[in-house]
Amino acid sequence: MDHTRCKEMVWAGYHKHQCSRKRWKDGYCKQHHPDSVAKRREEQTKRYEQRRKEAPWYRMREMQKLNESLKSENARLTKALEKAAEEAYRNEVVDTKMEEHIIGEGKEYFDKKDWVESKLIDWGY
Numbered sequence: 427m428d429h430t431r432c433k434e435m436v437w438a439g440y441h442k443h444q445c446s447r448k449r450w451k452d453g454y455c456k457q458h459h460p461d462s463v464a465k466r467r468e469e470q471t472k473r474y475e476q477r478r479k480e481a482p483w484y485r486m487r488e489m490q491k492l493n494e495s496l497k498s499e500n501a502r503l504t505k506a507l508e509k510a511a512e513e514a515y516r517n518e519v520v521d522t523k524m525e526e527h528i529i530g531e532g533k534e535y536f537d538k539k540d541w542v543e544s545k546l547i548d549w550g551y
């Protein structure tokens with residue numbers, strides 16, 4: 427062991443020999459110091475992650491996840507909207523005793539569904 431040289435053992439073909447670079451810190455050269463090795467590995471991982479995120483299959487999968495969550499959010503909001511329209515029907519038609527005057531054949535609204543649908547249109551849906 428040459429104590430002026432890096433203590434890392436490196437492969438040369440089938441044999442290992444001491445690294446020939448001069449010592450830098452803690453007995454290692456700049457390239458073989460554990461801190462340098464860890465830093466290089468971290469940068470490699472970062473580059474790999476970056477490339478993975480840019481890959482079409484990865485972005486496609488992200489878009490599918492987003493699509494699924496938007497679909498379920500949409501379903502949830504549609505249900506809430508229908509519930510609100512039903513409530514509006516109770517408040518504006520049933521509770522005001524307008525049902526017999528405005529709902530029915532030949533009247534302003536054919537049936538409850540017709541009223542609810544026009545309410546949804548009023549709200550912009």
Ligand SMILES: [Zn+2]
Nearest residue numbers: 432445455458
């Ligand atoms: Zn070295």
